[in-house]
Amino acid sequence: MILLIEPDLVLAKIYSNALNAVGYEITVMGQAQSAILALDAQLPDLIILEPQLVGHSGIEFLYELRSYADLQNIPVLIHSFVQLEAFNQSREVLRTLNVVGYLYKPQTSLQQLITLVQTMPKLAIK
Amino acid sequence: MERFDSRQRLLIAMAEQLKLPLLQIARTAEQAGTSPSFQQSNTISSTADIALRMIDGYLLSILPVQDQLPLEPILVSAVLQDTAHRLSKVASDYNCQIEVSISGRQAPVMANRKNIEIAYTLLLYAFIQAQENPVTIQRVLLATHKTSNGLEAGIFGDQKGINNEMLRRARALCGSARQPLPFMSSSGGAGVFIADNLLQAMNAPLHIAKHQKLNGLAATLLPSYQLQFTKL
Numbered sequence: 001m002i003l004l005i006e007p008d009l010v011l012a013k014i015y016s017n018a019l020n021a022v023g024y025e026i027t028v029m030g031q032a033q034s035a036i037l038a039l040d041a042q043l044p045d046l047i048i049l050e051p052q053l054v055g056h057s058g059i060e061f062l063y064e065l066r067s068y069a070d071l072q073n074i075p076v077l078i079h080s081f082v083q084l085e086a087f088n089q090s091r092e093v094l095r096t097l098n099v100v101g102y103l104y105k106p107q108t109s110l111q112q113l114i115t116l117v118q119t120m121p122k123l124a125i126k
Numbered sequence: 127m128e129r130f131d132s133r134q135r136l137l138i139a140m141a142e143q144l145k146l147p148l149l150q151i152a153r154t155a156e157q158a159g160t161s162p163s164f165q166q167s168n169t170i171s172s173t174a175d176i177a178l179r180m181i182d183g184y185l186l187s188i189l190p191v192q193d194q195l196p197l198e199p200i201l202v203s204a205v206l207q208d209t210a211h212r213l214s215k216v217a218s219d220y221n222c223q224i225e226v227s228i229s230g231r232q233a234p235v236m237a238n239r240k241n242i243e244i245a246y247t248l249l250l251y252a253f254i255q256a257q258e259n260p261v262t263i264q265r266v267l268l269a270t271h272k273t274s275n276g277l278e279a280g281i282f283g284d285q286k287g288i289n290n291e292m293l294r295r296a297r298a299l300c301g302s303a304r305q306p307l308p309f310m311s312s313s314g315g316a317g318v319f320i321a322d323n324l325l326q327a328m329n330a331p332l333h334i335a336k337h338q339k340l341n342g343l344a345a346t347l348l349p350s351y352q353l354q355f356t357k358l
Contacts, residue, residue: 008146011150106181110157111156
């Protein structure tokens with residue numbers, strides 16, 4: 001199961017439909033708090049996160065996620081409108097937060113997203 | 127952001143905001159493209175993708191990240207091949223044939239990957255749109271050749287009137303005239319100017335060049351001597 005945290009409803013629908021179509025079970029959440037609650041119900045194999053959220057930011061979500069022992073090993077793929085350089089977090093910090101990859105949303109097609117999700121180990125941030 | 131006035135900050139905010147509807151259009155069209163009943167979706171998707179790259183290019187060219195622009199060794203030939211592939215669908219819509227001409231083996235150059243990719247994408251798009259006669263197939267050439275100063279990489283086409291004076295005047299008229307590049311664009315020619323800014327940030331501004339009797343705009347990029355496996 002993949003937990004997709006995407007604040008825009010239209011995009012959330014497009015991404016979940018595309019990932020669904022290739023066989024992934026998707027749970028969509030629009031906010032950090034609801035995403036944390038969703039994790040209590042079922043642990044995902046992967047979290048796809050847009051850090052620009054309404055309310056608590058995705059970075060806050062990551063820190064909270066890593067504060068729970070049972071949630072520490074879930075890989076997170078950042079899929080964002082924000083360029084990687086614009087995050088104030090260093091790549092080292094993102095790695096310690098178990099962020100396994102970063103995709104710049106405007107330049108990532110649905111097919112690229114699907115392909116990269118299917119080959120997760122190769123997505124490690126260098 | 128302190129160095130921008132309120133109008134510029136509003137423009138930056140608008141550019142960021144525009145990404146969302148364009149992305150929605152691009153991905154909706156991409157998804158619809160799997161259905162044979164919606165043949166035009168590929169065009170919609172690729173056009174929206176170019177618009178997104180133009181916005182990114184604009185933001186890259188003005189935001190403070192340019193102050194410490196990281197350069198890395200890059201193979202220009204690979205960038206040009208990717209660019210040609212990326213815009214092949216758009217080119218066919220404009221009845222335009224893209225060719226890539228890489229002369230000999232070339233060493234990597236020092237450039238910022240994002241800057242150079244977006245710059246050549248916007249420049250090629252401008253040349254594709256600039257076709258004078260949409261009935262006959264016209265050639266647009268992406269080419270590189272070695273010069274004494276480095277590696278010259280540019281886009282070349284059949285357009286008449288591309289000369290140094292025209293480019294100088296166009297730069298002076300950018301933003302103040304509706305058609306600063308009348309030989310290429312019926313509009314503001316923003317793509318060319320954004321490409322110029324992105325390349326200037328790497329000390330490689332656009333200049334007039336010729337290749338195989340075609341006129342064009344090119345940038346001279348400095349080779350990466352550290353990774354030079356082939357002699358320039």
